[in-house]
Amino acid sequence: MRPFLTAPDPYGVFSNPIGHWIIVVVAMVLLVFVLLTTTAYTVWMERVALGRLQSRPGPNRVGPYGLLQMAADGIKLAFKESFAPHGVDPLLFVVAPMIIVASAFLAWAVIPFGIWYGFTYWIADLNIGILLIFAVGAMNVYAIMLGGWASNNKYSLLGGLRSAAQLISYEMSLGLSLVPIFMITGSLRLQTIATYHAHWGWYSGPLPLVILAPASFVIYLISAVAETNRTPFDLPEAEQELIGGYLTEYSGLKFVCFYLGEYVNMVTVAALASLIFFAGWFLWVVPPFLALGAKIVGFLFLYIWLRATLPRLRYDQLMRLGWKVLLPLSLINVVVTAVVLVAVQ
Amino acid sequence: MSEEMEPEQRTPAEHPPQGVLADVAALAKGLATTFGEMVRKPVTLEYPESKSPRSERWRGRHYLRRYENGLERCIGCELCAANCPVGCILVIAAENTDEHRVSPGERYAKVYEINMLRCIFCGYCEEACPVQAIVLGPIYELSDTSRDKFVYTKEMLLEPNPDQQEPIYVGRK
Numbered sequence: 059m060r061p062f063l064t065a066p067d068p069y070g071v072f073s074n075p076i077g078h079w080i081i082v083v084v085a086m087v088l089l090v091f092v093l094l095t096t097t098a099y100t101v102w103m104e105r106v107a108l109g110r111l112q113s114r115p116g117p118n119r120v121g122p123y124g125l126l127q128m129a130a131d132g133i134k135l136a137f138k139e140s141f142a143p144h145g146v147d148p149l150l151f152v153v154a155p156m157i158i159v160a161s162a163f164l165a166w167a168v169i170p171f172g173i174w175y176g177f178t179y180w181i182a183d184l185n186i187g188i189l190l191i192f193a194v195g196a197m198n199v200y201a202i203m204l205g206g207w208a209s210n211n212k213y214s215l216l217g218g219l220r221s222a223a224q225l226i227s228y229e230m231s232l233g234l235s236l237v238p239i240f241m242i243t244g245s246l247r248l249q250t251i252a253t254y255h256a257h258w259g260w261y262s263g264p265l266p267l268v269i270l271a272p273a274s275f276v277i278y279l280i281s282a283v284a285e286t287n288r289t290p291f292d293l294p295e296a297e298q299e300l301i302g303g304y305l306t307e308y309s310g311l312k313f314v315c316f317y318l319g320e321y322v323n324m325v326t327v328a329a330l331a332s333l334i335f336f337a338g339w340f341l342w343v344v345p346p347f348l349a350l351g352a353k354i355v356g357f358l359f360l361y362i363w364l365r366a367t368l369p370r371l372r373y374d375q376l377m378r379l380g381w382k383v384l385l386p387l388s389l390i391n392v393v394v395t396a397v398v399l400v401a402v403q
Numbered sequence: 404m405s406e407e408m409e410p411e412q413r414t415p416a417e418h419p420p421q422g423v424l425a426d427v428a429a430l431a432k433g434l435a436t437t438f439g440e441m442v443r444k445p446v447t448l449e450y451p452e453s454k455s456p457r458s459e460r461w462r463g464r465h466y467l468r469r470y471e472n473g474l475e476r477c478i479g480c481e482l483c484a485a486n487c488p489v490g491c492i493l494v495i496a497a498e499n500t501d502e503h504r505v506s507p508g509e510r511y512a513k514v515y516e517i518n519m520l521r522c523i524f525c526g527y528c529e530e531a532c533p534v535q536a537i538v539l540g541p542i543y544e545l546s547d548t549s550r551d552k553f554v555y556t557k558e559m560l561l562e563p564n565p566d567q568q569e570p571i572y573v574g575r576k
Contacts, residue, residue, distance in 0.1 A: 107441075110441045111441045115445045115447050368430075
């Protein structure tokens with residue numbers, strides 16, 4: 059498949075290697091800007107929605123509806139002193155925030171935005187797209203653990219260790235929850251999964267896979283919240299017990315990096331959920347970008363809503379849910395789906 | 404009572420319902436509660452634009468009152484200064500004369516200063532005053548930029564002459 063274009067290429071721009079790479083670089087730069095803006099407004103949305111869910115208005119002072127709040131916060135954090143306490147590991151203390159940002163952005167290389175007027179809006183068309191997203195997503199563990207360890211602070215270390223245990227526990231059910239999807243669609247390529255078409259008697263068209271694999275969806279949703287370290291699974295940060303967990307000693311732009319990585323990951327899991335379970339960029343007659351965007355915003359709101367509602371789990375509850383509930387459930391889900399698929403075919 | 408009871412001694416009604424369905428129902432109930440808050444109007448009072456109502460007895464910034472004919476009530480007796488627990492009031496009295504009559508009594512306050520940094524807004528000055536000259540008013544936004552500016556002089560404290568200006572409001576404006 060020729061990148062970026064499904065229609066014929068009249069001027070030969072896309073077939074030409076130089077033209078191709080120029081377009082790739084432009085697309086990557088554009089993607090970074092889009093992602094940064096999306097992340098900023100995700101934070102804005104989280105703060106406003108959280109405010110409204112708690113019966114208060116949320117940020118509404120900087121700019122209309124507080125829309126410039128994140129710009130103000132960004133400027134404030136950028137001009138803060140980048141403080142490193144005594145006894146930190148100088149290399150790892152700096153590398154850890156870089157890892158989290160790099161891995162968070164890397165996942166977006168394979169996330170497709172849709173096909174519109176003959177153009178394909180994605181950077182890379184990888185036939186193991188989901189695998190890559192899980193691989194770079196797992197690098198978060200390194201960032202959080204190294205950050206916690208390098209900080210020379212017992213709270214940071216505890217936060218880092220908790221995070222490592224949590225991410226490893228939930229990574230398994232997250233991966234396993236998607237195995238039925240791979241079995242149904244026969245592919246790990248996100249584009250194929252998102253454009254899954256059903257042919258059921260009179261109906262032939264795009265089908266949200268949540269209908270075929272609702273158990274997978276529920277397990278994915280819960281595991282994804284745990285993967286992004288969000289409430290009710292935000293034990294690595296746990297403000298009340300661990301100050302800020304691995305974030306305790308970070309300030310200024312390094313803190314921004316951790317925060318950015320976390321929110322990009324949040325958008326990533328929301329985008330994955332919309333692509334895999336909710337037919338990606340298909341929504342009746344809505345243009346692809348708007349359809350995908352609306353679905354992502356819906357999932358983001360769900361995560362914010364959960365954060366506003368649920369208290370944090372205790373550590374043993376977290377582990378019990380991961381290992382004794384979600385993991386067996388996802389295994390059963392895989393087996394049942396396999397049996398049903400074989401029976402149907 | 405219920406804390407002292409052992410779990411097995413409890414009546415079944417005291418146990419919350421258990422099981423996956425009950426947990427999901429509890430989760431849904433919680434989510435519905437927070438969503439209900441979302442569609443409701445926020446309870447926040449956005450301070451500089453809107454202020455919460457204050458009672459008429461609110462003890463805020465002091466002011467010195469006048470009689471309706473414009474004469475000052477203060478007779479310079481210094482009872483407020485004597486009664487002040489932190490000693491933040493300074494009164495220096497002077498004699499009234501027929502040519503220069505400021506208050507209806509024998510004397511009036513030539514200097515009346517309150518150090519607002521020391522004042523604890525207890526209202527004892529108000530209670531001590533025999534002519535209800537000093538009163539604690541409704542104003543509470545007293546921030547300023549230097550210590551000197553917190554020594555309020557008589558000109559700042561005195562109620563405007565009723566012939567000239569509106570009187571100081573009481574309660575919510």
